[in-house]
Amino acid sequence: MYLSRFLSIHALWVTVSSVMQPYPLVWGHYDVCKTQIYTEEGKVWDYMACQPESTDMTKYLKVKLDPPDITCGDPPETFCAMGNPYMCNNECDASTPELAHPPELMFDFEGRHPSTFWQSATWKEYPKPLQVNITLSWSKTIELTDNIVITFESGRPDQMILEKSLDYGRTWQPYQYYATDCLDAFHMDPKSVKDLSQHTVLEIICTEEYSTGYSTNSKIIHFEIKDRFAFFAGPRLRNMASLYGQLDTTKKLRDFFTVTDLRIRLLRPAVGEIFVDELHLARYFYAISDIKVRGRCKCNLHATVCVYDNSKLTCECEHNTTGPDCGKCKKNYQGRPWSPGSYLPIPKGTANTCIPSISSIGTPPKFNRIWPNISSLEVSNPKQVAPKLALSTVSSVQVANHKRANVCDNELLHCQNGGTCHNNVRCLCPAAYTGILCEKLRCEEAGSCGPDSGQGPPAHSKPALLLLSALLGAANPLVF
Numbered sequence: 515m516y517l518s519r520f521l522s523i524h525a526l527w528v529t530v531s532s533v534m535q536p537y538p539l540v541w542g543h544y545d546v547c548k549t550q551i552y553t554e555e556g557k558v559w560d561y562m563a564c565q566p567e568s569t570d571m572t573k574y575l576k577v578k579l580d581p582p583d584i585t586c587g588d589p590p591e592t593f594c595a596m597g598n599p600y601m602c603n604n605e606c607d608a609s610t611p612e613l614a615h616p617p618e619l620m621f622d623f624e625g626r627h628p629s630t631f632w633q634s635a636t637w638k639e640y641p642k643p644l645q646v647n648i649t650l651s652w653s654k655t656i657e658l659t660d661n662i663v664i665t666f667e668s669g670r671p672d673q674m675i676l677e678k679s680l681d682y683g684r685t686w687q688p689y690q691y692y693a694t695d696c697l698d699a700f701h702m703d704p705k706s707v708k709d710l711s712q713h714t715v716l717e718i719i720c721t722e723e724y725s726t727g728y729s730t731n732s733k734i735i736h737f738e739i740k741d742r743f744a745f746f747a748g749p750r751l752r753n754m755a756s757l758y759g760q761l762d763t764t765k766k767l768r769d770f771f772t773v774t775d776l777r778i779r780l781l782r783p784a785v786g787e788i789f790v791d792e793l794h795l796a797r798y799f800y801a802i803s804d805i806k807v808r809g810r811c812k813c814n815l816h817a818t819v820c821v822y823d824n825s826k827l828t829c830e831c832e833h834n835t836t837g838p839d840c841g842k843c844k845k846n847y848q849g850r851p852w853s854p855g856s857y858l859p860i861p862k863g864t865a866n867t868c869i870p871s872i873s874s875i876g877t878p879p880k881f882n883r884i885w886p887n888i889s890s891l892e893v894s895n896p897k898q899v900a901p902k903l904a905l906s907t908v909s910s911v912q913v914a915n916h917k918r919a920n921v922c923d924n925e926l927l928h929c930q931n932g933g934t935c936h937n938n939v940r941c942l943c944p945a946a947y948t949g950i951l952c953e954k955l956r957c958e959e960a961g962s963c964g965p966d967s968g969q970g971p972p973a974h975s976k977p978a979l980l981l982l983s984a985l986l987g988a989a990n991p992l993v994f
């Protein structure tokens with residue numbers, strides 16, 4: 515699942531570009547969790563908020579149909595063209611691959627002609643409702659980043675509800691209602707997402723936009739994620755700062771775009787006319803050729819990598835966090851309560867790393883006093899709005915000091931020149947060396963290095979070079 519060097523280089527280039535521009539035109543990738551920087555006290559890790567890339571999430575889902583035997587073709591049956599009840603020469607036979615329409619054909623590569631599609635049995639038991647639930651499960655919290663798009667092969671259903679779950683399918687909430695007649699079907703006034711605003715963006719609406727039956731050519735149903743983003747980021751999503759600011763400070767908004775499962779409840783097929791033609795029930799069925807869901811693993815801004823292993827998605831957590839969503843601090847890193855990373859301040863966000871537990875530190879280090887979270891003081895104030903926050907800055911020295919708590923975590927950094935790591939917070943250096951990682955000659959600091967000492971001062975790389983090498987290291991294990 516690991517992406518190629520090309521992507522690594524691409525990610526590196528994006529990152530370097532953004533490092534070179536203090537206010538880049540395109541920002542908010544959050545694709546690096548840490549870089550090395552140089553301060554007066556030597557090399558330290560600079561941590562930042564990070565998240566996996568947005569990707570096609572249909573590759574990682576499990577699909578379940580209810581009723582389980584609702585797929586057509588067992589026993590084989592003939593169905594008629596939607597618009598013409600006398601054209602009944604289409605066959606569905608589950609035992610013949612060319613004539614079968616199993617659920618996986620909703621997620622295969624589309625773009626060939628004719629399209630491949632899942633199809634239900636026909637409405638032969640009318641007037642009993644023909645209802646089908648299609649459940650898509652990730653067994654992992656994911657954040658939606660683009661519209662959900664469902665392409666029907668038949669007419670679009672007369673009535674449908676898109677639902678979401680945040681607890682792996684135990685409870686469900688509606689996302690959006692779809693009907694030819696919202697008032698009749700769900701006792702709701704029809705609305706469009708465009709009728710909403712920043713203040714009503716979380717409202718659950720019923721829309722008639724996508725339910726015009728087979729009489730129009732369009733076969734597509736959207737759940738409009740981007741239109742909702744646009745209330746904060748502008749119509750072309752240029753002001754992502756504002757959106758990320760809101761996502762950071764409004765948990766409900768963030769949760770709105772977060773799911774573990776989606777459920778498409780097909781309640782009534784397209785009939786295209788007022789009355790159901792009971793003599794030709796083989797005209798009525800559901801067929802879906804494609805479902806698009808784009809999103810990313812929710813890792814609480816503590817990981818850029820989400821691996822798919824053993825049919826399971828898991829964040830590869832950084833910042834001393836652990837758990838499938840990086841939702842808690844690692845053992846021995848519970849020096850302060852766990853906290854998600856923050857998108858703010860822009861562009862690098864705040865990592866809110868977990869820090870070593872007090873008991874594992876022994877003597878509190880001198881920089882203990884700056885552990886109180888800078889972000890909680892300056893960033894997480896819900897009254898602040900994004901444009902202001904975009905301008906608020908934390909000096910690089912502050913940030914560097916703040917992150918220095920786990921300066922020689924064995925997983926992150928090693929003391930140099932024979933130094934040993936003491937309780938994750940300091941290097942114990944051999945007599946001839948000093949500096950936070952024992953990287954400096956003591957004589958150099960005292961200005962007494964003689965030409966015969968045999969050791970010149972260590973080559974101090976320029977910060978940009980150090981950053982580059984750190985990025986090369988960090989960019990390698992990208993996934994997706």
Ligand SMILES: [Ca+2]
Binds near residue numbers: 619621622623624
């Ligand atoms: Ca297909």
